[in-house]
Amino acid sequence: MRWSGAYYSWTNKTIWSRIDRALINIHWYEVFDFRQNQYLTNGLSDHSPMLVQFPTSAKQRSRFQFCEMWCKHQDFAKIVTSVVSPISSSPLRQLRSVMANLRSQLSKLNRDNFANLRAQNEKARVDLINLQMKLQNSPGDTTLIQAEKDLKSRYTDILSSCLALMQQQCSDDSTRIFFAKAKQRKLASYIYxxxxxxxxxxxxxxxxxxxxxxxxxxxxxxxxxxxxxxxxxxxxxxxxxxxxxxxxxxxxxxxxxxxxxxxxxxxxxxxxxxxxxxxxxxxxxxxxxxxxxxxxxxxxxxxxxxxxxxxxxxxxxxxxxxxxxxxxxxxxxxxxxxxxxxxxxxxxxxxxGLKDSSFPLTYLGVPITASRLTKIEYASLVEKIIARVHLWATRSIYFAGKDKLINSVIFGMFSYWASIFLLVNEVTEKITQICRNYLWRGTGDYKNAPYISWHHTCLPKSQGRIGIKDFAA
Structure with a gap:
């Protein structure tokens, strides 16, 4: 649990130690919006009391924030063009007016075209079917042909948005542990x-x-x-x-x-x-x-x-x-x-003549160098994966949860690096070894040979295997 206050929770006047903890599970994130564990001073006791608080935060009205998906809509360019006018004597004041007009019109665009994708998807499908039924009776009507083309384009855009939403949900498997983790990260930003x-x-x-x-x-x-x-x-x-x-x-x-x-x-x-x-x-x-x-x-x-x-x-x-x-x-x-x-x-x-920085440097979590990465630069990726595995090893995670953590978290870290650099085989084999040991032994350290070869472990579940993603594929 998130904590504040005194660091040491126990003392015998000569030895100071932090031995008291407040532990929670994923059900807490489903029930409570925010909780705070405060370590107080020990007073007359050798242990420091822990004060667990459950304050409520007021729901704030959501603010306007620009979304890039609006740019793909056919009316986006028209909205921007409609608010542009010749530059006046006060560009700063004119820029404020333009942004205010755009904010109201883009909010309406979002409500009409991007809110509640399921309902919009069904409406676009029904409109297309009804129009095509009319087109069956008048195949040569140019107005209906153009209207069908526009409806198909709109239906395709909505399906693309639905597909993007499904990909985001499926990438995290939409499990309770991932929703709890997302809520945990959100609550960690609260300042009580x-x-x-x-x-x-x-x-x-x-x-x-x-x-x-x-x-x-x-x-x-x-x-x-x-x-x-x-x-x-x-x-x-x-x-x-x-x-x-x-x-x-x-x-x-x-x-x-x-x-x-x-x-x-x-x-x-x-x-x-x-x-x-x-x-x-x-x-x-x-x-x-x-x-x-x-x-x-x-x-x-x-x-x-x-x-x-x-x-x-x-x-x-x-x-x-x-x-x-x-x-x-x-x-x-x-x-x-x-x-x-x-x-x-x-x-x-x-x-x-000052320079911003010099190579090598770290940007967005990856090392940037003027030449090929060495083993030292790759070591940061391996160390991050080992740290995650050691953290998971201290928790009781069942076998089915381990394969989801490997496929989602570790493979996500690996894919991020692989999208930027060409990872050498030595690094890929090391990551595979860590994942194999964690899957079968619950730790990243090697103890003995696994039950099944890694090749068979990576086969899909339809073939009776576990379906772990192969890092070398």
Missing amino acids: QIKDAKGDLVQGFDKVGLTMQNFYKALLGEQDTTRQMVDLEVAQQVPILSKEQQVFMCKEFSDIEIKEAIFSIPNFKSPGLDGFNSGFCKVTWHKLGPLVCAAVKEFFTKGTMPSYISETRLIVLPKVPHPQIAAEFISCCNVIYKTISKLLCKRIKEIT
């Missing part, structure tokens, strides 16, 4: 207690939110009345920019630079308060690109950003396993902030 600026412990979702708000107000939204002026004598003794470098820093950004900055932001990065991410800007760049460029240039020209653009949804991510204070969280910004930051960083990097 934190220490405020005075060091006092604050509990409750509303109070934690107020503490976070006060922290960022003090960090970003207030003026420092005790700030001292820069000493010119000290400033003259440090390196300063030349006249050419100062002119270069003040040079206006081009549309190409702004486009490169936006297109360098991955599509899955967190969106702003308006719900639009960088993926939306990329898809609609041929229509909204000039307006976005004009809005960014207006910021650099005026030096201020209106509140309706600078407002951002504060998303905090923990930097440590058990954060206690607001400073131990990372805050995320919206797309406009990321674009402006990237433009400024690029200018500064060109002047200072």
